Amino acid sequence: MSLIVAENVKKDYRMGEVVVQAIRGVSFEIGPASFVSFIGPSGSGKTTLLNLIGCIDTPTSGTLSVAGTNIAELDRRRSAAFRGSNIGFIFQDFNLIPVLTARENIEYPLLMVTHISPKERRKRVADLLEAVGMKEQADKRPDQLSGGQKQRVAIARALVSEPKVVLADEPTANLDSKTAHSVIELMKAMRDKSRTTFIFSTHDQKLSDVVERLFTIEDGLLKA
Amino acid sequence: MLDLFKIAIRNLLRYSRRTILTASLIAIGVMFVLVFSAASGSFKSLMIGQITDSLMGHIQIHKKGYVSSLESLPLNLGLPHKTSVKIDEMLARSKEIEASSPRIKFGALFSNFVESTNIRLNGVYPDREFKTVPLLSSRISKGKKSIQKGEILIPALLERGMKVKIGDSIVVVATNKEGSVNGKQFVVAGVLDGITGPGGRDGYIHIDDAVELLRLPETEISEIVIRLKDFSRLNIVLNDITGQLQKTFQKDGKFPLEIHTWEDLSPFFNISLMIDIMTFFIKIMLVALVLISVLNVMIMAVYERIREIGTMAALGTPPSKILSLFMLEGLSLGVLGTVLGGVVGAVILWILNIAKITYNFGQSKGLVLSVSVDLTELAVISLIVILVSVIATLEPAFKASRMKPIEALRHV
Numbered sequence: 001m002s003l004i005v006a007e008n009v010k011k012d013y014r015m016g017e018v019v020v021q022a023i024r025g026v027s028f029e030i031g032p033a034s035f036v037s038f039i040g041p042s043g044s045g046k047t048t049l050l051n052l053i054g055c056i057d058t059p060t061s062g063t064l065s066v067a068g069t070n071i072a073e074l075d076r077r078r079s080a081a082f083r084g085s086n087i088g089f090i091f092q093d094f095n096l097i098p099v100l101t102a103r104e105n106i107e108y109p110l111l112m113v114t115h116i117s118p119k120e121r122r123k124r125v126a127d128l129l130e131a132v133g134m135k136e137q138a139d140k141r142p143d144q145l146s147g148g149q150k151q152r153v154a155i156a157r158a159l160v161s162e163p164k165v166v167l168a169d170e171p172t173a174n175l176d177s178k179t180a181h182s183v184i185e186l187m188k189a190m191r192d193k194s195r196t197t198f199i200f201s202t203h204d205q206k207l208s209d210v211v212e213r214l215f216t217i218e219d220g221l222l223k224a
Numbered sequence: 225m226l227d228l229f230k231i232a233i234r235n236l237l238r239y240s241r242r243t244i245l246t247a248s249l250i251a252i253g254v255m256f257v258l259v260f261s262a263a264s265g266s267f268k269s270l271m272i273g274q275i276t277d278s279l280m281g282h283i284q285i286h287k288k289g290y291v292s293s294l295e296s297l298p299l300n301l302g303l304p305h306k307t308s309v310k311i312d313e314m315l316a317r318s319k320e321i322e323a324s325s326p327r328i329k330f331g332a333l334f335s336n337f338v339e340s341t342n343i344r345l346n347g348v349y350p351d352r353e354f355k356t357v358p359l360l361s362s363r364i365s366k367g368k369k370s371i372q373k374g375e376i377l378i379p380a381l382l383e384r385g386m387k388v389k390i391g392d393s394i395v396v397v398a399t400n401k402e403g404s405v406n407g408k409q410f411v412v413a414g415v416l417d418g419i420t421g422p423g424g425r426d427g428y429i430h431i432d433d434a435v436e437l438l439r440l441p442e443t444e445i446s447e448i449v450i451r452l453k454d455f456s457r458l459n460i461v462l463n464d465i466t467g468q469l470q471k472t473f474q475k476d477g478k479f480p481l482e483i484h485t486w487e488d489l490s491p492f493f494n495i496s497l498m499i500d501i502m503t504f505f506i507k508i509m510l511v512a513l514v515l516i517s518v519l520n521v522m523i524m525a526v527y528e529r530i531r532e533i534g535t536m537a538a539l540g541t542p543p544s545k546i547l548s549l550f551m552l553e554g555l556s557l558g559v560l561g562t563v564l565g566g567v568v569g570a571v572i573l574w575i576l577n578i579a580k581i582t583y584n585f586g587q588s589k590g591l592v593l594s595v596s597v598d599l600t601e602l603a604v605i606s607l608i609v610i611l612v613s614v615i616a617t618l619e620p621a622f623k624a625s626r627m628k629p630i631e632a633l634r635h636v
């Protein structure tokens with residue numbers, strides 16, 4: 001059974017009179033524990049598609065189901081709860097909460113979203129800090145961390161609630177190519193460990209060799 | 225909740241300068257209101273104390289129509305002996321009443337055998353009068369703090385104007401209600417400092433002397449002055465007394481008495497009312513100050529952190545928790561300001577108390593302003609400020625909680 005099923009998904013943005021067709025009908029399936037990338041030029045619709053899968057946006061038409069749930073049917077509160085337990089996010093700009101330390105940032109989804117015993121919580125956070133190699137920096141605030149370090153913390157944060165899918169929209173765009181590679185390698189290693197599906201977008205062809213499955217997106221359509 | 229609180233506090237610390245500025249603004253407001261209301265409250269109660277405790281008592285009973293012609297001290301509007309005795313008995317039974325004192329008030333001519341002048345006199349039972357208006361004895365600046373039959377307490381103005389000394393003999397001449405004139409010799413026993421207000425420049429003699437001087441067939445009382453055990457129960461006791469008197473004296477729908485509190489009889493009640501109104505408006509200003517400053521900060525806080533809110537929402541933070549987060553921030557800001565203002569205000573009041581600031585009220589000189597922190601007042605002000613902070617935060621916090629993550633994340 002597939003984890004993500006998209007059937008003729010379309011997304012229009014209406015800006016006054018003008019309608020922008022960001023996604024013009026895409027269908028695909030992604031299974032569990034995959035390592036998938038959407039690659040395409042700027043404006044092709046990568047972010048739009050990831051937002052749809054991530055349940056922070058809804059398709060204009062077509063059906064999109066994630067982990068067996070049709071995401072169009074969720075209201076604000078339920079979709080927040082759904083994201084909290086099923087989806088992890090990694091952002092281009094890291095988007096760590098600036099007033100929290102690395103450790104607290106990783107812990108955040110467990111406090112806000114799920115109800116897990118403090119003991120289990122501490123164990124998960126400690127394990128993830130170790131796994132992403134941020135044990136030494138655990139008590140630093142984001143402004144004391146480098147870009148690569150921030151993205152490691154973000155990966156740990158995305159995984160802490162043990163989601164089924166982690167979505168990363170251009171996770172390496174703000175990193176130099178060496179750091180970018182190590183971040184992608186880390187994501188892959190984490191996939192191997194957690195059996196979580198990772199989907200990331202990029203416009204960097206160089207990163208395509210590490211992915212297991214590649215979707216090329218152009219002008220709102222997937223290319224075969 | 226604790227974690228939300230942690231984030232809220234850290235966000236306040238993150239913009240520390242703005243937080244300090246806003247908290248100080250609230251603190252200054254709280255402090256100002258606290259000091260002002262304590263100082264004005266103490267001034268007010270002192271003023272009221274001066275008026276009631278040295279002159280007017282708390283409640284006065286007259287025959288109907290007396291108060292409207294109070295200035296002329298009419299003798300034909302006295303309470304008949306039987307009536308005043310009945311009232312006395314009734315007042316003696318009440319547990320609320322500390323003391324009461326009947327007075328015969330009249331105008332007379334005061335002569336030192338060389339020249340004469342007008343004087344207004346109270347004929348009183350000295351022990352009852354001193355119990356009912358306990359500060360009266362403190363107004364006696366020279367001579368004895370009591371009077372016997374044949375003695376007179378004269379106002380200071382007369383002492384100077386007529387050049388009389390303690391121990392001098394003087395003559396008081398009065399016209400009674402039938403129009404016949406009678407004179408009587410008195411020894412000056414003491415001099416009374418005048419105070420501002422009706423009756424503030426009266427002299428005092430023994431009630432028996434007044435009866436004799438006015439050739440009254442029986443004691444006819446002009447007014448009965450009442451002092452309560454608990455001043456704060458003024459209106460309750462007033463209703464109580466009025467009810468009882470009505471039961472006893474009302475006949476054919478006519479009530480022959482009138483009962484007033486000091487508030488009805490003294491012009492200073494209006495001043496005290498004005499002080500209350502001023503305090504009220506200053507509190508309104510405090511509310512406005514808190515409302516505007518907290519609203520301002522919270523609108524900024526939400527605006528600056530739109531992407532952060534988007535991130536939190538994307539990670540699955542429920543809208544209710546985002547709301548709580550900002551509410552806690554506004555609440556903490558209000559609490560911080562309140563605590564700061566409360567502490568500084570209390571210190572200022574404490575210093576004022578030590579400094580023993582004195583002021584003059586009418587002819588009463590060197591009254592010490594004893595300001596104290598009224599704990600209920602402090603609690604009420606704090607509660608108001610904190611409540612207003614919460615109300616001011618409501619709109620921005622609600623807005624934050626309603627943000628769509630996709631739009632919030634796109635915000636630059």
Ligand SMILES: Nc1ncnc2c1ncn2[C@@H]1O[C@H](COP(=O)(O)OP(=O)(O)OP(=O)(O)O)[C@@H](O)[C@H]1O
Nearest residue numbers: 013015020022041042043044045046047048049203
């Ligand atoms: N909120 C929006 N309102 C209007 N148009 C939008 C909106 N979001 C995206 N678009 C448009 O939809 C198209 C796809 O945008 P999208 O952000 O998905 O592209 P992208 O592949 O992520 O590009 P990039 O690599 O530059 O991030 C673009 O033409 C963009 O202008």
Ligand SMILES: [Mg+2]
Nearest residue numbers: 046047048169
């Ligand atoms: Mg994009």
